[in-house]
Amino acid sequence: MRLRPYAEQDRRLTAELEGDAEVMAHLGGPAPGGRAESVHERRVAGREREWYRTILADPDDEPAGVVAVFRSAWEGREIHELGIMLLAGRARRHGLAAGAVRLAVEEVRASGLVREVHAFIGAENRAAGVVARRTGFVNHGPCDVDYEGVPIRCDHWILEL
16 A cells, blocks of 8 residues: 555545545535535645645555545644545455555654644544554544534544654
């Protein structure tokens, strides 16, 4: 597995991820029309100052998902937040999510620009909680967040770098 910078060619990948009911089950459901396009444009625009990466897991380098550490606001301050989405057929591949998170965190840590990374994981998303724990994040308890206009009950995980 390897990561490559998110690119214009990942437009279709984002549309697949955002439109898939299984992938979006813990994020308020499939994206309504136009949201995937705006997500893609935001990722492309943020490439210079944030870490948007496409996950390549197969020998043929077909994208398996996206992992990112990006700026967001939390309790009145700017933080760096981790997000990961895997295509539904790839989500059950043992270790893929944790491996992608580790690679992304290594890159962010090496930059020296970030002290901690936050992850807001749907309270019912047990698999993502396991990945967070396995990759060194610590659960700081429940919270409510907004994902693209959808309120979600989450657990707030933090990884100190």
